[in-house]
Amino acid sequence: MTKVTMTVNGKTVSAEAEGRTLLSAFLREGLGLTGTHVGCDTSQCGACVVHVDGRAVKSCTVFAQDVAGAQVKTIEGMANADGSLGVVQQAFQDHHGLQCGFCTPGMVMSSAALLAENPKPTEHEVRHYLEGNICRCTGYHNIVKAVLAASGQDVSSVAAE
Amino acid sequence: MYDFEFVKPSSIAEAAKALAADGAQALSGGQTLLPTMKQRLAAPGTLVSLTGIAEMQGVCLSDGGLHIGGATPHAVVAAQAKPHYPALAALAGGIGDPAVRNRGTIGGSIANNDPAACYPSAVLASGATVVTNKRKIAADDYFQGMFTTALEEGEFVIEVRFPIPQKAAYVKFNQPASRFALTGVFVAKFADGVRVAVTGASNDGVFRWAEAEAALSADFRAEAIAGLVVDGSDMISDLHGSGAYRANLVKVLTGRAVSAA
Numbered sequence: 001m002t003k004v005t006m007t008v009n010g011k012t013v014s015a016e017a018e019g020r021t022l023l024s025a026f027l028r029e030g031l032g033l034t035g036t037h038v039g040c041d042t043s044q045c046g047a048c049v050v051h052v053d054g055r056a057v058k059s060c061t062v063f064a065q066d067v068a069g070a071q072v073k074t075i076e077g078m079a080n081a082d083g084s085l086g087v088v089q090q091a092f093q094d095h096h097g098l099q100c101g102f103c104t105p106g107m108v109m110s111s112a113a114l115l116a117e118n119p120k121p122t123e124h125e126v127r128h129y130l131e132g133n134i135c136r137c138t139g140y141h142n143i144v145k146a147v148l149a150a151s152g153q154d155v156s157s158v159a160a161e
Numbered sequence: 162m163y164d165f166e167f168v169k170p171s172s173i174a175e176a177a178k179a180l181a182a183d184g185a186q187a188l189s190g191g192q193t194l195l196p197t198m199k200q201r202l203a204a205p206g207t208l209v210s211l212t213g214i215a216e217m218q219g220v221c222l223s224d225g226g227l228h229i230g231g232a233t234p235h236a237v238v239a240a241q242a243k244p245h246y247p248a249l250a251a252l253a254g255g256i257g258d259p260a261v262r263n264r265g266t267i268g269g270s271i272a273n274n275d276p277a278a279c280y281p282s283a284v285l286a287s288g289a290t291v292v293t294n295k296r297k298i299a300a301d302d303y304f305q306g307m308f309t310t311a312l313e314e315g316e317f318v319i320e321v322r323f324p325i326p327q328k329a330a331y332v333k334f335n336q337p338a339s340r341f342a343l344t345g346v347f348v349a350k351f352a353d354g355v356r357v358a359v360t361g362a363s364n365d366g367v368f369r370w371a372e373a374e375a376a377l378s379a380d381f382r383a384e385a386i387a388g389l390v391v392d393g394s395d396m397i398s399d400l401h402g403s404g405a406y407r408a409n410l411v412k413v414l415t416g417r418a419v420s421a422a
Contacts, residue, residue, distance in 0.1 A: 002167075019167035019208065020198075042196055044338075046260065055236070055263040061195045062264060065167045066188070066210050110260065131340070132258025 004068045008033065009077030017064040023057075024048045026064035027074060035075035035105050039134070046133030049106040049113075050074045056113035058132075075105035078112065088112050088150045095155070097146035099137035107133050111147045120151050123158070162198040169210040173217065173319055177294045179209045180315045187211055187317045189232055189269030192261050211268065217319050220245075227325055231268025231318040238267060248329035248422070249287070252279050252347070255333065257340050268318035274366055276307045276397065277341040279333060281367035284321060286329070286347035286358035292320040307366040326351050328381070330421035332414045333361070336401055343401055344410040346370075348418040354378040357415060362396050362407040373415050383416035 004021075005014040008031060015030030027033045027050070036059055039047035043061040050059045051073040078086040085093060088108050098104045107130065114121060114129040121129065126147045127140070135143060149155045170176040180187055184206030188194055197203045211217060217232040220241035227246050229238060239254030239262065256262055256270075256279050270280040271291065284291065284300045291298045293316045303311045312318070326349035333345030342361035349356045355377040357370045376385045393408030402410070 019165045020162050022195075041199065043192060043261065046258070049260055052263075056260045057263050058260045061192055061261075063167060063188075063191070063195070063208075063210075066169065066191070066212060068169075113259065129259055132260050 002065060004030075004064050006064075006068055006070050006072055008072045009074060019063065019065060021064045023050070023052075023059040023062040023064050023067055023072075027059060027072075030064070033074050033076050037102055037105050039102065039106075044132075044134065045103070045106070046110060046130075047103050047106040049109040049133065051109060051113060054116070056110050073109075075108060078108060086112075088115070088147070091146040091150035092143070095142050095146040095149055097138065097143040098135075103133060103135045103137075107135065107143055111143075111150065114147065115151055120153060121147070123148060162201060163204045165205055166207045167210065168207060169213045171213050171215070173214060173294055176209055176211055176214060176317065177315065179207070180317060182207060185209055185315075187272070189266040189272070190234060190264035191269070192257065192265040193269070193273050193275065211317065212266075217268070223322075225325065227323045229267055229321050229323070231320055232266050233268075235262035235265050235267070246323060246325050246329070248326075248331055248347070248349075249283050249323060252283050252331040255279065255331075261340075267321055271303070271321065272310065272312060272318055274304060274308055274310050275341070276363065276366040277336070277339075277343070277345075277361040279331070279342055279345055279360060282342075282345055282347035282358040282360040283323075283331060284358075285367050285369060286349040286356045287323045287326065288349075288351075288356060289324070290322040291318055292322060293317060294319055301369075304367050307364065309366070324351070328422040330418040332418040332421060334410050334414060336361075344407050344414060346411060346414040346418050348377070348415060348422055350377070350381055350422060355381060359411050359415075362411050364395055364397055370411065370415065377419060381419060381422075383419045386412060386415055386419075 001016040004017040037047040039045035043058045048059040186205035188208045188210045217230040235253040235256045243250040291303045329349040331347040333342040336343040344361040347358045357373045360367045391408040391411045393404035396404035396407045398404045
């Protein structure tokens with residue numbers, strides 16, 4: 001076991017990790033941040049997406065020791081300072097961008113990464129960017145609508161409720 | 162997965178030393194190696210991460226070619242290669258999904274040489290040079306069959322040097338679940354001829370389609386390959402497509418790539 005230190009949601013944190021400890025396990029079991037979900041554990045589904053140094057990555061396919069010292073942001077770091085929902089989270093709630101909610105942490109983290117790169121994406125760009133995030137409930141329409149709304153675009157004419 | 166010792170050197174020399182040890186395995190972005198280790202198909206004693214080596218990061222123009230550090234993630238190549246070699250940038254921007262592209266690297270992709278990976282086709286069609294910690298290897302000598310390369314024990318890719326063609330394009334037919342290429346074709350037109358490399362189709366991994374190269378070197382139009390026949394009898398046959406289906410894709414995608422170049 002090795003002591004691994006990184007900055008998670010703005011706080012410097014440390015926990016013990018083996019070589020094989022995945023970042024997803026480090027966050028959930030080492031730090032108790034269970035908002036990051038592990039869906040497939042094979043890097044297909046995207047439920048475990050977090051940001052490492054500002055880039056979206058699948059935390060089930062990164063070793064914790066390989067990102068020691070990095071700036072990590074998880075779903076727990078997405079709310080505003082006063083505890084209210086962040087822009088992307090609020091848009092998911094407003095537009096019913098979730099049903100069971102299991103994929104939502106990864107969806108929110110990937111969507112936030114998209115909007116950081118591309119502040120006004122088209123519907124096609126949203127769908128394309130989220131192709132590594134799988135949702136088995138919604139059929140994606142309201143997720144796409146939520147992301148467009150979070151970007152400040154008018155979604156009143158977007159179909160599919 | 163089984164546990165291992167993790168080391169993260171900060172220079173090529175330190176990495177070479179660590180990889181000279183018995184049971185040591187190089188780790189780049191890990192987007193293939195981690196799933197492989199989870200299935201216990203690989204169980205290295207020591208993993209040597211190559212992602213902390215500054216000399217192996219980045220894209221730069223040099224001697225008229227494009228040099229890409231072995232540990233450069235696909236997303237960085239997609240962004241930084243775009244003004245210089247747009248077809249290569251587009252290929253990098255189409256691998257996997259955005260999160261995979263933020264971790265997976267060019268060196269990792271060509272060291273693994275998955276028969277359906279995208280990058281080997283670009284390296285082979287461009288006639289690129291693979292620079293390792295020990296030597297320089299021409300693309301034509303580097304790829305040696307499915308999951309097989311010229312890399313020896315303890316040898317790793319520190320840079321790939323691409324000549325820049327006059328025209329080029331990569332077109333792949335996605336396997337929608339894995340986002341690997343069911344079949345993909347990279348066409349590159351140079352002053353002295355055309356090179357065509359095919360991934361995803363052959364049981365021997367990436368290969369050059371010599372007949373198409375000859376036809377396209379004489380006449381760089383999709384129509385120039387209309388009369389060619391691709392033999393599918395030794396191509397990959399699986400639940401996603403038969404060998405004959407892939408053989409047809411090789412021809413169709415080559416035509417599309419020529420038109421797009």
